[in-house]
Amino acid sequence: MMNAYAKPLPRTDVDSQPFWDGCKQHELRAQQCNDCQRFRWPPQAFCPGCYSWNFAWTRLAETGKVVTFVVVHYAAVAAFQPDLPYVVAHIAIDGTDGHVQLISNVIDCPWEEVKVGMAVRAVFEDVTPEMTLAKFRPA
Amino acid sequence: MPEQAIKDKTAIAGIGWTAFTRNSGVRTLTLAAEASLKAIADAGLKVQDIDGVVSYFHKRPESKEVAELAQMLGLKHCNFQIYSDGGGGWNCAAVFSAAMLVHAGVCKNVLVFKAQNRYSEGRAARSERAHDVSGPDQFTVPFGQHHAAAHFGPHATAHMARYGTTSIDFAHLAVTERSHAMLNKKAMMRKPMTIEEHQASRWIIYPFRLFDCCQETDGAVALVVTSAERARDLKHAPVYIMAGVGGVSETSGWWETNGVNSAPKLYEGAGIAPRDVSLAEIYDPFTFMCMTHLEDLGQVPKGEIGPWVRAGNNRLDGALPVNTHGGLLSEGHIAGLNHFIEAVQQLRPEGVVDDLCTGPHTYDRATCRQVRDPKIALLCGECVDSAMLLRKA
Numbered sequence A: 001m002m003n004a005y006a007k008p009l010p011r012t013d014v015d016s017q018p019f020w021d022g023c024k025q026h027e028l029r030a031q032q033c034n035d036c037q038r039f040r041w042p043p044q045a046f047c048p049g050c051y052s053w054n055f056a057w058t059r060l061a062e063t064g065k066v067v068t069f070v071v072v073h074y075a076a077v078a079a080f081q082p083d084l085p086y087v088v089a090h091i092a093i094d095g096t097d098g099h100v101q102l103i104s105n106v107i108d109c110p111w112e113e114v115k116v117g118m119a120v121r122a123v124f125e126d127v128t129p130e131m132t133l134a135k136f137r138p139a
Numbered sequence B: 001m002p003e004q005a006i007k008d009k010t011a012i013a014g015i016g017w018t019a020f021t022r023n024s025g026v027r028t029l030t031l032a033a034e035a036s037l038k039a040i041a042d043a044g045l046k047v048q049d050i051d052g053v054v055s056y057f058h059k060r061p062e063s064k065e066v067a068e069l070a071q072m073l074g075l076k077h078c079n080f081q082i083y084s085d086g087g088g089g090w091n092c093a094a095v096f097s098a099a100m101l102v103h104a105g106v107c108k109n110v111l112v113f114k115a116q117n118r119y120s121e122g123r124a125a126r127s128e129r130a131h132d133v134s135g136p137d138q139f140t141v142p143f144g145q146h147h148a149a150a151h152f153g154p155h156a157t158a159h160m161a162r163y164g165t166t167s168i169d170f171a172h173l174a175v176t177e178r179s180h181a182m183l184n185k186k187a188m189m190r191k192p193m194t195i196e197e198h199q200a201s202r203w204i205i206y207p208f209r210l211f212d213c214c215q216e217t218d219g220a221v222a223l224v225v226t227s228a229e230r231a232r233d234l235k236h237a238p239v240y241i242m243a244g245v246g247g248v249s250e251t252s253g254w255w256e257t258n259g260v261n262s263a264p265k266l267y268e269g270a271g272i273a274p275r276d277v278s279l280a281e282i283y284d285p286f287t288f289m290c291m292t293h294l295e296d297l298g299q300v301p302k303g304e305i306g307p308w309v310r311a312g313n314n315r316l317d318g319a320l321p322v323n324t325h326g327g328l329l330s331e332g333h334i335a336g337l338n339h340f341i342e343a344v345q346q347l348r349p350e351g352v353v354d355d356l357c358t359g360p361h362t363y364d365r366a367t368c369r370q371v372r373d374p375k376i377a378l379l380c381g382e383c384v385d386s387a388m389l390l391r392k393a
């Protein structure tokens, strides 16, 4: 690579690793309870609805809605300076009953046009050979 | 839930503070000691009367501050220490923890303090924190969510979309708090602010402009909590602790905070109704957060805070004076413990000692920030993760 990726990368853990592995495969995944079928986010070992420890990692839709957002005009980390202004949104993934809300960037859209309720679709950025980040653009 | 057993059984007997600056030039613990010694003296107690110490931090502790302060002060009989990771949500919980230690008979006189060199040293620490990428931060930091404004801005955006709240509503809150700070000798920001200046200030993180953001402050405040009975024999009239809450439960959306869960318990615990409150010192790291807190505390109907602040209800002579010292926005940011210094001053018989009045309070708003005859003060921390009611003796 010409330029090393300078932004902070996720430090994965035993609960979250399958999610990041999914991103690497260009898939959104979350845990779903085997007993009550509820989705959950962020990853954790048991269901916060029925407290069952049985679950499966399930492939999610790649579409969602903007629940709320901010637009960053001031970079606390220098590596983000070239991106200013950029959108950080909370995105409810379709089909998860609102239980999976990812925080990510809405890209390919002027920030003034981002709205609460806007439909978005995932786009996968392979930022390093090991790590892929799921971002979103208007659907 | 009935009234809390602790109601009116404990009191704040002493308060102390350092200068609020952008470069203290001394160690955080030196600030802590200065504010603490002043609070102990203000109570009319001796250092060795202190037998409990409480403080709190955000994200990463500066050091083993509570243990180190106890050591610096040379405490010989310290029965209990608490150093919580509750951050700005924990200001009222810190004071209430002290009250519970006293009410339980574990301690007699508990020192509560918050000290920080947040302007001179905090920026470096913040940049360091912005590189934390484990735990919940792995899902936010890689996407550029680094700043407190990015953490709390989503509450504001959601409220604006749901209720039509605007940046101009935020401006009215900022301007009113500034007008209070102009009557406060220790406030960091005492220049007048206009709505137009607020609207012309640059975006930091939308929907927050520069003038929606609080100060960053070097300084410390401290207070002493003791039993109501002992407080009555001390130097100042007691300010009684009526009730407190300090737990966090789920909310149904970004447009509301934990206050919707905690506020009803708080009023029930004190045996009062929301309308019985005389003044409110509300956690305000950003203009909007103060506004949602007022709604979630049941002081303003949900969604109506915009018109409410535009009508000036939060001014010193308004229906509910709010952040009478200027708040985190204009007085300075000592993690909301500075709000207690103001509430206690407002509820003492002599009133505030650091406005521009030279004799008795005149209630002339060119010089005087004392609220007329307040009886009960409401305080809260970030997202109303803790809250408290205090009353005048």
Ligand SMILES: [Zn+2]
Residues within 6 Å of the ligand: A033, A034, A035, A036, A037, A038, A047, A048, A049, A050, A051, A052
């Ligand atoms: Zn379940």
